[in-house]
Amino acid sequence: MNYKIEFDKFFSYSFSLDCLIFGFENGQIHLLLIKRNMDPHKGEWAIPGDLVYPDEDLDDAGKRILHDLTNLEGIRLHQSQTFGKPKRHPQGRVITCAYFALTKMEEVNAVASSWATEVKWIPLHKVKQLAFDHNEILSSTFEILKIKLSNEPLCFDLLPEKFTLNELQQLYEYAFNSDLNKANFRKKIKHIPFISHDEKQINVKHRPAKLFSFDQKRYKDLLARQEYSFKM
Amino acid sequence: MNYKIEFDKFFSYSFSLDCLIFGFENGQIHLLLIKRNMDPHKGEWAIPGDLVYPDEDLDDAGKRILHDLTNLEGIRLHQSQTFGKPKRHPQGRVITCAYFALTKMEEVNAVASSWATEVKWIPLHKVKQLAFDHNEILSSTFEILKIKLSNEPLCFDLLPEKFTLNELQQLYEYAFNSDLNKANFRKKIKHIPFISHDEKQINVKHRPAKLFSFDQKRYKDLLARQEYSFKM
DNA sequence: GCAAAAGTGTTTGGATTACACCCATGC
DNA sequence: GCATGGGTGTAATCCAAACACTTTTGC
Secondary structure: OOOOOOHHHHOOEEEEEEEEEEEEEOOEEEEEEEEEOOOOOOOOEEOOEEEOOOOOOHHHHHHHHHHHHHOOOOOOEEEEEEEOOOOOOOOOEEEEEEEEEEOOHHHOOOOOOOOEEEEEEEEHHHOOOOOOOHHHHHHHHHHHHHHHHHHOOOHHHHOOOOEOHHHHHHHHHHHOOOOOOHHHHHHHHHHOOEEEEEEEOOOOOOOOOEEEEEOHHHHHHHHHOOOOOOOO | OOOOOOHHHHOOEEEEEEEEEEEEEOOEEEEEEEEEOOOOOOOOEEOOEEEOOOOOOHHHHHHHHHHHHHOOOOOOEEEEEEEOOOOOOOOOEEEEEEEEEEOOHHHOOOOOOOOEEEEEEEEHHHOOOOOOOHHHHHHHHHHHHHHHHHHOOOHHHHOOOOEOHHHHHHHHHHHOOOOOOHHHHHHHHHHOOEEEEEEEOOOOOOOOOEEEEEOHHHHHHHHHOOOOOOOO
16 A cells, blocks of 8 residues: 555554444444455454544545545544554554444445455444454444434434335344334334335335435424434 | 653654543532643643653543542543544644543642643633633533433532432533423432432531432442443 | 421323234235 | 235323422521
8 A cells, every 4th residue: 555655654653543334234234344455464354444644634534434445425424432552553553543434335335445355244243353453443333323323313324215114123123132113113203304205115025115215404404493302 | 841752753643632520519510621831822721631652541641631630540531532633733733532531529639730820620601712622622522421421320420429419410400401300300310229328418508408329339230130221 | 487498299291112903015 | 815014003001291299407
């Protein structure tokens, strides 16, 4: 990999950013991982990340990493936590700040960039040993994601533009590792501002479900008037 | 101030840690601020902070800053957010990680250290213009504190060892800027494991209130058995 | 007795839970 | 017609809000 400045200059202290990219499919939350093509931890699965340039804003570094890997733009990035144990990186003191992004999996076309020999979506419950302290980074980030899923309508960043109410339910069931009652779940979400489409699922061998979208516009309006606050 | 390594070595990139120290008194949450005795922003009020040594763990740097200023030890530190705009520090690229600590104000004897000409507790609603981007750091940290106050029994770190139920109520009223009904508040906290003392307030010119402590031991026990989860 | 705050009980309406049932589609 | 999931109604219960009331202290 080529940096615009000499690699050495990054070290003594160095500051990196790891970007956890989440997606949702088949009732499971997935994480986009790369197989490292360089030492340290060559050949191991890892969270995509990169060093932050001296004149680069953290948010911009996050967007750059996300874009390089997925070609996505305009995705909101959320800061997770910062990890800075002196020994966490074998080559020197690298403090890393974790960010996460929520993506619609069908819009992501991940390609192995200069960092990686392979890129893969892995369902969260199947993620095994990762490079560095990336398992720890994942678990604290997932805890923060769960808090945000409870208090902000971020679930819709993971779902396709048009989704069924059952997909929404499955997302929360997977995130919180719980079984929810269908009728009760629908009563609970009754106050969420949805756009109700006339379309239905196709190619299913049962009664097709109605499709909904989240009404961002109405949501912001309700928020501003303090007439609604998202809670799950 | 003397560093163990040359000051220059810190720069190009540099990594600092700011420590927001909260306390509670007279129904108000306070923040411990210092008046800077050095440029940049000399003479302005700021959140205490310091550079992190290359071989120092972030948590340890936080504890060091807290201890230097307040002489407190054994206080839990909570990570807040990391701030890294390229221009946030006029002398170079300083990325800072904010931590916060909750203290019992009567146990804190803050002394102006080498950093500061003055140290002062200021009620949150009276905090004015601070140095650097410290107002932004304070507001995001306070948002995170509120989330934690809602989901974990951290309020007891701010209250004296023995407190009245009304003090507990005032803490939440101040944090969430709301008026709560006394009878309803007491119903809500009925499940919190308290130690009920035989002592009462003294020197009050009204019926003295009973004193309570938080029963850490019983709390941990209930948590482990999954028989209770703190919610406010 | 009065002021001030401590401390408790009752009622009501809305949310949560458990559960039962009907509906639309593919094969 | 039957398997599969979509979609809805009801009753019991719990919880939160509003409000009223009694108690204990200092002066």
